[in-house]
Amino acid sequence: MSILLKNGNVVGSQMVSQQNILVENGVIAYLGKDTPEADKVIDLNGLTVLPGLIDMHVHLRDPGFTHKEDIHTGCLAAAAGGVTSIACMPNTNPVTDSVEVLEYILDKAKDAPARVYPVASITEGLKGDQLTDMKRLIQAGAVAFSDDGRPVENAAFLQQAMMEAERLGVKVISHCEDLNIINGGIINKGVVSEKLGLPGMDRTSEDSITAREIAIAAATDTSIHIAHVSTEGSVALIRDAKRRGVKVTAETCPHYFILTESKLLKKDADYRMNPPLREERDRLAVLEGVLDGTLDCIVTDHAPHTAEEKADFVKAPNGVVGLETSLAASLTALYHTGMLSLVELANKMSRTPAKILGIPGGKIAVGKPADLAIVDLDEEWTVYPELLHSKSKNTVFKGRSFRGRVKMTMCRGEIVYDIL
Template identity: 55%
Template structure:
């Protein structure tokens, strides 16, 4: 398939490009970029008029729960990759599946199944067997099977000796360690942020210290062996300060936060709707402002979603519902809305595409010549209301339901194949 995208504003932080022009791709690769490629129109099978739209590298979501294998009533590889409707073309699947992603066979199952999906699927494998936090998996075998990262996401690695060993060995294997930072004892039984509102509602809370203590441990562990570590889903001002200080000291730490922490606070829990329950929980306005500042000054490198689908039945009971919310399809719009006037458009794309690709070491996040033609076209000014029943995945547990967001994906291309086109919906 040969396609010509005409008259777009091309934004590519990897090559520091931001200009009005055209993109041409063939055989799945970007083969021409310029201010006017009209002379190539006769060669194209399709011409896409992108006047008024942004053309950017497809988003790289480095924190996704596909629920496959074991929980496919919530999501599976193919329904999860319909996040192309939100501009996601590459994603990192988390390993808390059933069985857990702790054997080469399970890793190969996921990667083989994902062939032909509407996004590039990468996976993290477990650091410890069955995510129990006490016994290391066969790290080399998991890498040979195709995993690109190690994580026990959903839980911290309980035994710090296991964490240290994984941190030391991962760089030798060309792998990334992504860390869920939480003190399980402090967080036990909590359903929302611990504070005045949780006390008023009579709901058990999770203190900020639960995350901050976990973040401090991961930073100290990485610093002690001189190894890199990536901190997942940062939600507190304390963790932002810890990461900022660690970077100043030369610790090899990177971090991500999520759109729901940038737009929402614990006040959303007043309605006691479990779609607003996630872990870590929505925090205070002071925490939200600290996250915005952390993105602005480079303390926080990436924006991911922690996409965590659950069925409506599971989410029906506020007190018993599992934690988690979906987010891939809304991530770009929510980020554009939250960061309007705080980051430039190029900086937002960098946090959602190029930086995650660099952290994971994958060939994505760029519109350089010869790169895969993974492209998202979006209108940054188009306002829309999130209708959870119109989203493309299996689950509906979005915390943005009913919200007015600014920025809408119009089309997404994966290796030159159009995998989403809003004009045909």
């Protein structure tokens, strides 16, 4: 069935302009001012059309932890947030280190309301002592490699992995954390951890491994992607590396440029994630990194946990959900404040992640996939956890009001979410 989307303000690669979009057979067949015939016509009445978001850092918890989330519910949450492509992290059970697990994920995702791209582990079982067969895993569908959830502690292994990934044309995504420095810390080490009497997660942990990864990339002329940047120091290291021509890219999440560790004073584990919320100077540095291009992508690090798991502030696992709130949070904090244009925001949340991962999407153009997020930029709404589509409700933005709401999402040319 062909669908004509009329009178939408389309976010292109350079500008926003009102155009009509004809969708046929899963792709954009026409883009312009004319009104071609279609089986179904939807008048968008000036709503904004963004390229479907590409979230390159998501934990779908499937296989192994489907009481928290599964591929279907994770993709439902994605669709509600305008996300049409997901890169899912490998810390599942079993770990995504084999062809069999990749086949399971891809088979379960084939009819999901979002595209799912598996990230395979760098080391077998995430144990850090033996590299996976990258070539074979790429052939089975892996788009990148990461031991996310923990670092690759052996620098020699990481260097070998980065060199092999460079040869194969894919990225290594690094979780930058020195576990010896963390030493049982559960929130940012600073004023709040001291006030609460809790072990802290020293920023040196993130900064030192970020520096190590950059040094390896520089010495070997290989690429590295730094995950979930949260510290002032890491931003500075990445900025300097880019100036020197090191092939480094990086991401952060909305909570790192919106919130600080002060939220932890509530002793609510829904505000605990890894890396943790940090100080105001870190928030401002991360924000500056987003604005000046040091940080290339905005992701969610969507990490579902059940209410029971999050009930104990000290013992709860780290992680927060974010697929349904990332666009609204970013529009509110960055676009409506005049800090980023819609084109720049679309680059951070769609075009650049597609380029880094080497996957389709990220652009609204004839012949490109009809993966679209249709948004009312001015609609105000409040985040009520119980209304989220994810199985888990552990959002840092509960009760928070945002300006900008996804009204419809199209993936593969099909409407997968619709509250128009």
